[in-house]
Amino acid sequence: MNNTFAGWPYVAQLLREMVDASRIKLTAGQQAALLAIAERIERHGVILADEVGMGKTRIAAAVAQCVIAAGGRVAVLIPGGLAANWREELQTCGINPSAPLLSLRQFIAAWHPDSNTTPWFEQPCLMISHAMAVWRLGSNSPEKRWGLLPALVHRWQHKNDCPDLSTPELWRAARLICKAIKSLPATHPAKKQIARLVKQADWDSLLLDECYSAHYEQRHQLATSVGLGLGTFELVIVDEAHKSRGADSSLNRLLEEVIQLGSEARRLAISATPIELNSRQWQQMLGRIKVNAETMLPAINEYQSAVAQVRTDYANSEVQQRYYQASAAFEQALSPYLLRRDKREDESVQKFLQHGSPVYRRKQEIEVDTFSLPMNWKQAVCAAEALSFVNRLHENSRAKRVRLTFSNGHGVSALLNQPEDAALEAHDEERQQADDNADTGVMAGKRQQRAAWWQQQLSAAMLADNEGSLFNHPAILATVEAAERVCADGEKVLVFGRYTQPMATLVQLLNARAMLRTLKTRGEYWPQAKVHNEEWPAIQHASRQLYHCEVNRGDIEAQLSAQYKRLEKQRRDFRRHLLALLKQGLANSTDQGVQALFAVFEQSVNLNPQHHDLASVANALYTLTGSAEQRRSPAHLAAAFGDLVNSARNRDQFDAVESDEDESQVAVQQWQHVLEIIHQEYSRRESGYARLMDGNTSPATRNLLNLAFNRQHSHPCVLVAQSRVAREGLNLHLACRTVIMLHLEWNPGVVEQQIGRVDRLNSLWQNMLDEALAAGKRGEALPTINFSPVIFKGTYDEHHWHILCQRWDNLRAQLHGNPFPLSVQPADAGCRASMQSILDAAPNFSPLRRGKAGTDDVS
Known part of the structure; x- marks a missing residue:
């Protein structure tokens, strides 16, 4: 003041x-x-x-x-x-x-x-x-x-x-x-x-x-x-x-x-x-x-109307003139207040557009084809659709909505796991309707009988799946296979979802399959000594999916135990030299906070070498470093330690040191907090090949997941994130350029935010692009940002995706100045010229004002 x-x-x-x-x-x-x-x-x-x-x-x-x-x-x-x-x-x-x-x-x-x-x-x-x-x-x-x-x-x-x-x-x-x-x-x-x-x-x-x-x-x-x-x-x-x-x-x-x-x-x-x-x-x-904005509303509304018209009749000269005028008025109304640069002005994007295809973000739909599914899943799709139509919302809202949730797994298990309750509910509703009105009760009774029959068909179809409806859910399986293909190339995958149970199932299945593959190939060590009870169902289904056979738990645990002993020996050797390497690497560090915390760490280890402090930090750094060479490098270890400490601190609640406080005592308190977070995260019982980040994930754990996901050689390889938790504020771009949308959104702005987690400055994609161009690659050989919606064909997903795409086109017209869907590529030269003239006249709110034709060329 x-x-x-x-x-x-x-x-x-x-x-x-x-x-x-x-x-x-x-x-x-x-x-x-x-x-x-x-x-x-x-x-x-x-x-x-x-x-x-x-x-x-x-x-x-x-x-x-x-x-x-x-x-x-x-x-x-x-x-x-x-x-x-x-x-x-x-x-x-x-x-x-x-x-x-x-x-x-x-x-x-x-x-x-x-x-x-x-x-x-x-x-x-x-x-x-x-x-x-x-x-x-x-x-x-x-x-x-x-x-x-x-x-x-x-x-x-x-x-x-x-x-x-x-x-x-x-x-x-x-x-x-x-x-x-x-x-x-x-x-x-x-x-x-x-x-x-x-x-x-x-x-x-x-x-x-x-x-x-x-x-x-x-x-x-x-x-x-x-x-x-x-x-x-x-x-x-x-x-x-x-x-x-x-x-x-x-x-x-x-x-x-x-x-x-x-x-x-x-x-x-x-x-x-x-x-x-x-x-x-x-x-x-x-x-x-x-x-x-009252005085601007006419220009805003007229532009929106002109966009809708020019999409369907862009070759009409009168429609074009209307669009030119509306676009100019829209830009004039908003430009005093609005500044917007888009990716077309980014240096890397411009290099890609110069040497590659017109679109650097590649949409790769993950389609689940209903006709190619096993018979029980075809029956389940039909039963879910039928249940939605024969029920009325006020009579059985759960069954009515199963059509909307079947494709993404949300709510399906609750309906399938309680078939007796559903049948009893239908019977009670039938009796109530009959008591209220004998005439309408007959009709209601018939409807409820049909609903009960379809409920029985749905339950029977799922029981044929060995009680593994979510582990074998077609959308989840398609997501698993798509993610594994990307990870096999040494990259990471970011999966966005909305519903926790299908997301948790996806994580369990990815971890189980990765563990079985690791044990089979005897490659890298799997950081786990035994199978935990909650993991066993996923492991059973993973074995059936991968190897078409049942798996023996005792055999798996024996393999895990043997290889974990070898892993622990490597970790002990790593711990033996860690302090000296860290001290050497941090000698020239300018981060005084990290140095102060390391001093506390070093002192605590020297006073009590057998305490778990050293083991906790060593396990974390072993996980974050990807090779023996990095684990011997003082510089790599010091950088990893600094990142680890800064991520473990809840930096959203940092407190400045007051003038009368003992800074050394503050460092001790901070180190205890950091150590507690590290111990919680890196003493987990199960592997972290895939991890779930949802509303229950603490801020400190989110920071550590962010750190680990951004490192190419550390787990998690797949981060399954609840959209409302991770679509803003996290930068997940250093080792990932692929986003999978397990559950479709209705809001295109949310999807833009999701893709934006990996499409950022200094991203993996930018580095890969520079390497590809330096190697002489061009055209389709250049890397792209990849986003993949999961679409269960023959279900409500198709309608959902259609509505989202329409809204995305409208958003693109307002924010990117492109009134046309990205899929529109006319073959006729005259049509391309008409479209280009419209793109040239699109609103431009960039402070660079490089001209309106630029990179939207449709030729």
């Missing part, structure tokens, strides 16, 4: 100087984006909509640095899991933020009288979670959680602590906030806001905990009080600004109620998918930067 901001013209000047001086590492596209922001930021906020993986965070961090240099304050609003990425980018630009603000509890705790933490409103840059405004308040909530409002109002009115409160944090917060606001000019927004707050406050209600429930006015006033404690901001950066679009969402409450703006505040909204499902979402996105 200050009154020293030099203004946006000065910020714009600093941005231009930053680009000219090359003070931080920026690509040409990032430099162009900063110059474009400098042109716009003096008048209003900006939407930065560069495609996934093109460095938007670095651009925003550079803008933040210039705002702070001009005397302003910055709030960075981030979804969960991105704090470490943001901290790294901000530090690159010379900003050292404190730990991200995650909750109301954390906000209040910082005001404790014994705390030496700098008040929130004095910190130049705050990272604040999107979920910070999720408050569960109401009857019986402690006063610490709602008492800031009465404390602040009383202090402003009476200049002393509120006697009706007993929480020291609230007294200190109110005292410091009021003191800071009183030092501001009368025209400052914070002074006006607290005056309004005091005027509106109803003292009789301020001390009632139930009045802070949702939808009470005191709840909104409390949000304003918290915002005053955070101080006013000149720049608010909203990362992943497309999230939580609803008016009552946590992000919207944070933006509209908590965050307090300075008199000249601007918002910078960051999103690779500012719209996802329809063009109306432009209005909401523009609202995120405080721009009223």
Whole structure:
């Protein structure tokens, strides 16, 4: 909270100087984006909509640095899991933020009288979670959680602590906030806001905990009080600004109620998918930067309509003219606020397009052909379809929806595992219908009899599969085989799904098959000494699938035990020299935090050589290094140790060392936390050839999985990730260029985010492309980014994929300026010329403005 901001013209000047001086590492596209922001930021906020993986965070961090240099304050609003990425980018630009603000509890705790933490409103840059405004308040909530409002109002009115409160944090917060606001000019927004707050406050209600429930006015006033404690901001950066679009969402409450703006505040909204499902979402996105889109709606709607028409009649001159005019109007309306670079401007993509095919992302559908399935699965498909049609939703919703879930395995097992319950349910419903109305009861009874019969057919078909319906589910098997083909070439695979049970089954089956192959070939060691009970069903099915025979558990365990002893001998030899190699490799390290933690590690091992600390760290480093040569290299080991330590720390909740703390003691505490995480992750009983990452995966484990997946020679080779957990915030591109969509999405923006996990700067694909070009390869021989939807033919999947593709085409028209589906490639030269003229006229929001023809050439 200050009154020293030099203004946006000065910020714009600093941005231009930053680009000219090359003070931080920026690509040409990032430099162009900063110059474009400098042109716009003096008048209003900006939407930065560069495609996934093109460095938007670095651009925003550079803008933040210039705002702070001009005397302003910055709030960075981030979804969960991105704090470490943001901290790294901000530090690159010379900003050292404190730990991200995650909750109301954390906000209040910082005001404790014994705390030496700098008040929130004095910190130049705050990272604040999107979920910070999720408050569960109401009857019986402690006063610490709602008492800031009465404390602040009383202090402003009476200049002393509120006697009706007993929480020291609230007294200190109110005292410091009021003191800071009183030092501001009368025209400052914070002074006006607290005056309004005091005027509106109803003292009789301020001390009632139930009045802070949702939808009470005191709840909104409390949000304003918290915002005053955070101080006013000149720049608010909203990362992943497309999230939580609803008016009552946590992000919207944070933006509209908590965050307090300075008199000249601007918002910078960051999103690779500012719209996802329809063009109306432009209005909401523009609202995120405080721009009223009413006057732009005609141009937005006309462009969407013109796109729909030109797709079907692109050779018609009148339709073309309409599209040209609509495109120009759409670009004119949005270009003052919107900046978007897409992959066509990426250097690697341009090299690929110059020497390869027109599309560097290759769609490879994994199709499950119903007609080629075993008879029991054909019968199951028919039964699932029939069940959906003969049931009514209010009568048996589970059976009604089985048609929608059969193809992906979700919910099928519940229906199949309880055939008696389903039959009994049908019988009870039949009787109830008959009791309600004898005439309609006859018809309902017939329908329920048909449903029961189809349920019996479905159950019988699955029982013929040796109770392994999910292990032998055609979509899961097709995914397994596709993933194994990629891994056989030394690459990794990222699988996205939505439903946990099929995803867990996929992981179990991949691990079982990989273990059997390893034991059969006697190649690398399998890091497991015995078969665990929960693994045995998957191993049985894997043996039938791979070798068409039953497997003996005793034989498997004997093989595992023998080879594990040899593996342990190698690990013991590795441990013997590890400390000396690490010390040598870290001697010239500039990461003082890693060096401090290594010093604690070394001391603990020297004091107690038999303790498990050394074994835990050694096992982790043995797994992360892929060869004997790397395990003998001090530099490789030191780099792996640094990555391991930084990943094990929960960097979303990092804490700066206070001035009165003993740094060595802090290092001891941090090392104990790191060691606990390492021990949990690398003492797992089962192999990690394939791993599951879902909502139950801790942040620290996610970081370690991210680290291991990005290393070519370490497990996991296949990461099966729940979409809502891993589609944002994780960079999984260093050893992977293949994405499999086990469960189809409805939102094309989500799919863009999924593919964007592997399509990033410095990716495996970029490195492979450079090597291929250097070797003289061209055309189809060049590597691609591969994405593979799993489509179960003859089921609801086909319709689902068709709808997703339509929505994806609409998204591409809005964000990429290409109104045509990628599959449209006319053979006629005249048609190609018509299409090219339309592509040339497409909207362009790139700061580079390299011309509209570019790489969308259809010839």
